[in-house]
Amino acid sequence: MYVAKTGTSAYTDYNTGAADPSKRNELGKNEFLRLLITQLKYQDPMEPVKDQDFIAQLAQFSALEQTENLRRVMEQFAQSQEQMGIIAQATGLLGREVVVVNSETGEKTTGIVSSIRFVDGVPQLQVNGSVYFLWEVQAVNSGD
Template identity: 45%
Template sequence: MKIDQNLYLANQTASQTKQSDLGKDEFLKLLMAQLKHQDPLDPMDDKQFISQMATFSQLEQSINMSETMKTLANQQSQSNFLAYSNLINKEITYAVYDSTGEYTGQETGRVQSVSFAGNDVVLKLTNEDRIAASQVMEITQSANEVIADGE
């Protein structure tokens, strides 16, 4: 009798995707299944149970910490963006770099608008140049801008 080669395991494609990380929901399901199916005459050791609960608590805390850090980073980006919006209509001196990243000098210009490009703040100048906020070297008040003296 001949065996069809399509039935060999080596010729089968893996249809399952491997997920290496256990989330808090999967961990809790495993723990509950373990408690549900334990031998009533030989229950789980209380130290082992406490250890597993502590592990679950640490997992949940690290997930919450990660989410909090993402929120904080997003708020910091928004704060930086709003801070740079104060540069609109200001004269700035900025560093100029060539295509290889070599410093070639400095130029001045007036900020027309502020925008995001990825996670970076980009300043658009009235001469249509776009520069990274990190290139700003000096900020000056233009001669035609009136300063309120509080009177």
């Protein structure tokens, strides 16, 4: 009988998350606006900012805002894709024989995944009447 190990890296990556975007060293739209306002506030009245320069800065601000919005949407998309991968991995085990290890007791159990439930987005598998987390699956036995 063939035994295949399961990978839980997608689940681990999803739970640990990426670096906090608010801690990056980037010039955000609020900082950009503060700089623009400070520049206008302290400009030389005899040589004010040219209209073209001001329009160029506003265009840069608009581009910055659109880039931030795109980044936010892409992060949400990536999280959604990771969650879909976890769901697919969990549902792929339904009706399959698995080897699970209880993370609290260390006890190994072999049985058929009879149901799956999601609690706060975390898949829980029912094997032999007990509930296990996806990361507790050590192996999936083939149907041969």
